Amino acid sequence: MDDSVSWRLSDMANGMERSRILSIAASVRAMIASGEAVTPFTVGDFSPSQFEVPSHLTEAIVESVLGGETNYPPAAGLPELRDALSNWMSVRYGVDVGSEGIIVGSGARPVLYASFRLFLEPGDGLAHGVPAWNNHYYVHLNGAIDIPIQGTPESRFLPTAADIQSRIEDIRVLILNSPLNPTGTCFTRNELKDICDVVMAENERRKISGRKPVILVYDQVYSTMTADGIDHVHPVQVCPDIFDYTITLDAISKSLTGTGLRLGWMAIPPPMAPPVVALIGHMGAWPARPIQSAAAKLYSNTALLEEYFEDLDKRIEDRMSILKNRLGAMRNFGVNYVEPEGGIYLSTQFDLFKILGCNTNEEIRTWLLEEAGVAVVPFQAFGLEADTGWFRISIGAVSVEDIVAAMDRLDSALKIATAHEHDA
Ligand SMILES: Cc1ncc(COP(=O)(O)O)c(C=O)c1O
Incomplete structure (x- = not known):
């Protein structure tokens, strides 16, 4: 930050960092808006077209506004x-x-x-x-x-x-x-x-x-x-x-x-x-x-709530099971994951350092994004600074079809990269 600005701000404000996750997500959104085939496994948010809130909730919100609860x-x-x-x-x-x-x-x-x-x-x-x-x-x-x-x-x-x-x-x-x-x-x-x-x-x-x-x-x-x-x-x-x-x-x-x-x-x-x-x-x-x-x-x-939670768990499982299946089939390329137990995330390791001839998670992230249209967040955004190839995949904004398309692109990109590695 320019000195004339930092001079006016508190130490706390000067040291404030923007969320790294949101910065990555913003660049991914820009790529999608420009028509690129990118699957956003980035944000911890939900696409309302994939995951809608309970209709009882939205109806009651409207009722409350119309009833003057303002x-x-x-x-x-x-x-x-x-x-x-x-x-x-x-x-x-x-x-x-x-x-x-x-x-x-x-x-x-x-x-x-x-x-x-x-x-x-x-x-x-x-x-x-x-x-x-x-x-x-x-x-x-x-x-x-x-x-x-x-x-x-x-x-x-x-x-x-x-x-x-x-x-x-x-x-x-x-x-x-x-x-x-x-x-x-x-x-x-x-x-x-x-x-x-x-x-x-x-x-x-x-x-x-x-x-x-x-x-x-x-x-x-x-x-x-x-x-x-x-x-x-x-x-x-x-x-x-x-x-x-x-x-x-x-x-x-x-x-x-x-x-x-x-x-x-x-x-x-x-x-x-x-x-x-x-x-x-x-x-x-x-x-x-x-x-x-x-x-x-x-x-x-609570009965209605539990019904909603159960249905949501099923929809998360639909997505996780495809991801696990497809990523599991890529183990030979250095892909690995930790069995998901809850929430909407999958810890995934893309140990592609050798295949891509690179040293950092950032290089792997860029390759996944540009060559496979797979947008993920490196664990560095969550404080794990070592370049170990671990990333977060979030399923909140993707359909089953989006996942299949992303995994097809990833599979092809990995095959091409491996063929190049052998040629080299
Ligand atoms: C673990 C955890 N706690 C808290 C929050 C913040 O939730 P909210 O959006 O309700 O502020 C998040 C959001 O991603 C989260 O992942």
Whole structure:
């Protein structure tokens, strides 16, 4: 940035980075608009033509607007919505914060930001898995110390209890996300229990020393989307005592494929709720009244909701099974993936360094885009800096036919590249 601009801005503003995922997605959109055959496996968004939100929700939104529900909602959210969400979370996940422990925001992001502001002083340690979605931006916004806990293909890219244990003394806030964006993997009961035990043991020590405890922020925005045979697990289900130290984040952005409707929420032990309500109020980051009123109706009708979730899981599985099949058939070229367990993502390795004679993920990404029309996001955008050939594939904006066409192009491009490698 030009000095005359940076001179006027705060250090925080000067250090602000744009989302790398959104930058890649914007360039892919431009290619598609200019008529190129590119399949957008890039954004964590949904194409409304592939994944529509429940019609009950849209009808109730229209009804609410026509009924004149256009004034400010209360800062914490409409009481009927807080009631409905609190019941739903209590029945589905065993998280019982009552309606006063539910605070809504315009998507998961404002409540995510609020949960960091609630606990972090500048210089406090914010620990998160790597790869993971956007945590490094929040480290910067809070002046926190970054504590990345690196996952490996063996840990399905999830942070492990042993690695968290090795940094636990430095941690004030630990954020976990399951199902994980970008990897599509989920904690098992045992994995999560081991992590909770590490946190609880540290908090017992801090009770004696008087140091502030470790807070667990559990981001479960993909919790309703799980593959066959996989259960989403919440920390209080495996470690009830962690309730007092846990903030849960959720949203309809992914679970109802309504990213543009902007409704998320936090579930927090009620005594800690008042400052969050104040912060959301000061930011004006509450969701519009009509979406709140419509969601209150839908979340009171759990049978309808479950039916929607089940159908959505099937549509995700249709796409994942083709991807797995086709990518699996490309193993000889150096293509590999981690079995998807939840969410809308597939961790895929394009180990094409030798075939293409290149050294970086960026070169592979460009080749996939230009030669095969396959647009993916490298794990560098999620904090994993090593050039290991790992990428995120998202299925939110593609049809089954789009996937087949993309895999056909990829297969041909790989065959041509291998033939050249042998010629060389
Ligand atoms: C893990 C995770 N948490 C939170 C969010 C933010 O969701 P929202 O769009 O509701 O702000 C996203 C969005 O991609 C996400 O992947």
